[in-house]
Amino acid sequence: MKIVLLLSCIALTCAKRFDGDQVLTLFPKAPAHLKLIKEFGSIDGLADFWSPDSADLVSIGKSVDVRFSTKNIRVVKRKLEKVGMEYEVKIFNVQSLIDNQFDVPRKSKAALAYDYDVYHTADEIIAWSDDIAARYPSLAKSETAGSTTEGRDIKKLTLGSKTTNPMFVIDCGIHAREWISPAVCQCFVNRMLSSYGTDSQVTTMMDALTFIVFPVLNVDGYAYSWTDDRMWRKTRSNYGTVCYGVDPNRNFDAEWSGPGSSSNPCSETYYGPQCASEPLTNVLQDFITDNNGNIRAYVTFHSYGQQYIYPYSCKRQDAENADELAALAFDSTEAIYAVNKKTFTFGSGHATMYLAAGGSDDFAIDNGVPISYTIELRDEGRYGFLLPESQIGDSCTEIYPALDVISKYIM
Ligand code: 0X9
Ligand code: ZN
Numbered sequence: 270m271k272i273v274l275l276l277s278c279i280a281l282t283c284a285k286r287f288d289g290d291q292v293l294t295l296f297p298k299a300p301a302h303l304k305l306i307k308e309f310g311s312i313d314g315l316a317d318f319w320s321p322d323s324a325d326l327v328s329i330g331k332s333v334d335v336r337f338s339t340k341n342i343r344v345v346k347r348k349l350e351k352v353g354m355e356y357e358v359k360i361f362n363v364q365s366l367i368d369n370q371f372d373v374p375r376k377s378k379a380a381l382a383y384d385y386d387v388y389h390t391a392d393e394i395i396a397w398s399d400d401i402a403a404r405y406p407s408l409a410k411s412e413t414a415g416s417t418t419e420g421r422d423i424k425k426l427t428l429g430s431k432t433t434n435p436m437f438v439i440d441c442g443i444h445a446r447e448w449i450s451p452a453v454c455q456c457f458v459n460r461m462l463s464s465y466g467t468d469s470q471v472t473t474m475m476d477a478l479t480f481i482v483f484p485v486l487n488v489d490g491y492a493y494s495w496t497d498d499r500m501w502r503k504t505r506s507n508y509g510t511v512c513y514g515v516d517p518n519r520n521f522d523a524e525w526s527g528p529g530s531s532s533n534p535c536s537e538t539y540y541g542p543q544c545a546s547e548p549l550t551n552v553l554q555d556f557i558t559d560n561n562g563n564i565r566a567y568v569t570f571h572s573y574g575q576q577y578i579y580p581y582s583c584k585r586q587d588a589e590n591a592d593e594l595a596a597l598a599f600d601s602t603e604a605i606y607a608v609n610k611k612t613f614t615f616g617s618g619h620a621t622m623y624l625a626a627g628g629s630d631d632f633a634i635d636n637g638v639p640i641s642y643t644i645e646l647r648d649e650g651r652y653g654f655l656l657p658e659s660q661i662g663d664s665c666t667e668i669y670p671a672l673d674v675i676s677k678y679i680m
Pocket of ligand 1: 322444447518571578618622624627628645
């Protein structure tokens with residue numbers, strides 16, 4: 270045990286441990302149940318909401334995934350039983366899933382190729398961005414689009430045989446703990462570059478569109494989720510309060526500070542001291558406004574839940590082209606299903622998920638991007654944010670045709 274702890278201290282500089290923590294799925298069916306969940310949410314550090322991402326977003330009839338630490342789990346279960354709320358234990362020991370996410374054997378150092386089937390650190394992704402662009406100079410360019418609060422580079426890749434075609438903007442890693450997201454951006458970039466010239470579909474798309482990929486936007490948060498706290502979601506900025514971090518997906522100029530976001534710096538959905546206070550928000554907002562009229566589609570990858578969400582989430586209103594977004598989501602999710610038989614659902618955020626103002630998808634559609642989706646990748650909660658590496662490959666291969674459907678539609 271001591272040796273295991275010591276090794277993880279070296280690898281993760283003594284990252285926070287989650288031994289015996291459990292994720293419970295709660296089934297609130299009465300006002301008393303909601304009241305108890307909100308009470309859990311109001312006690313600092315008691316409940317880590319996985320889905321939805323805050324107690325404020327909970328409603329009757331919708332299940333809730335929450336992590337409780339081992340020291341609180343018995344009391345929590347007793348309280349649940351007292352109010353008669355049904356629940357099931359979704360994850361028995363969070364730490365064992367953290368240890369088991371690295372379930373793909375490392376390639377030998379001799380194998381020089383970048384391994385797309387494993388999770389990579391922030392530093393590795395930054396270096397990879399420059400390396401892969403250098404390998405395909407006629408098809409790719411890597412730039413630093415900005416720098417984070419802690420001084421890390423926010424990388425932007427431009428892919429395509431021309432840089433002046435209509436754009437498809439894709440980002441990953443807005444939320445730190447959703448590791449499958451940056452993994453999918455990386456394999457997608459590799460697929461577009463390595464298949465150009467041999468795969469006729471990829472070639473056609475790369476000739477007709479300019480793909481802009483931000484492989485990991487919340488670089489500080491992502492780095493922190495590797496070194497200190499695997500469950501970290503927000504950025505790492507601090508505005509003079511005890512708690513760190515702003516929820517980047519509540520920080521955009523889309524009804525900023527509105528419903529489903531919090532003024533409390535300790536909340537997981539803190540909207541920040543001002544709109545676009547976070548460097549990544551600025552980078553993406555500037556890119557979208559600078560290219561107004563030239564971006565035909567925007568996709569932001571999150572996890573988990575296997576869902577396509579389209580605007581609006583910041584208000585109870587449908588986008589003007591909601592029918593078009595639904596039809597395209599239908600085709601795109603069918604394409605996913607055809608690969609590995611994974612079901613992805615779709616719908617507008619306000620109707621199918623929850624109201625949550627300040628998100629990047631709503632910002633995009635309000636700033637000249639007609640097709641805008643948040644895609645929640647695998648899974649449906651068995652592993653949640655702790656999806657094992659052995660599922661990266663399949664997550665990638667099912668997403669390629671889904672993005673092809675959108676690409677062909679906007680060509
Ligand atoms: O709540 C979010 O930010 C997203 N879900 S997650 O579990 N990955 O945190 C959903 C975003 C939907 N779109 C907006 N709220 N604008
Ligand atoms: Zn997310």
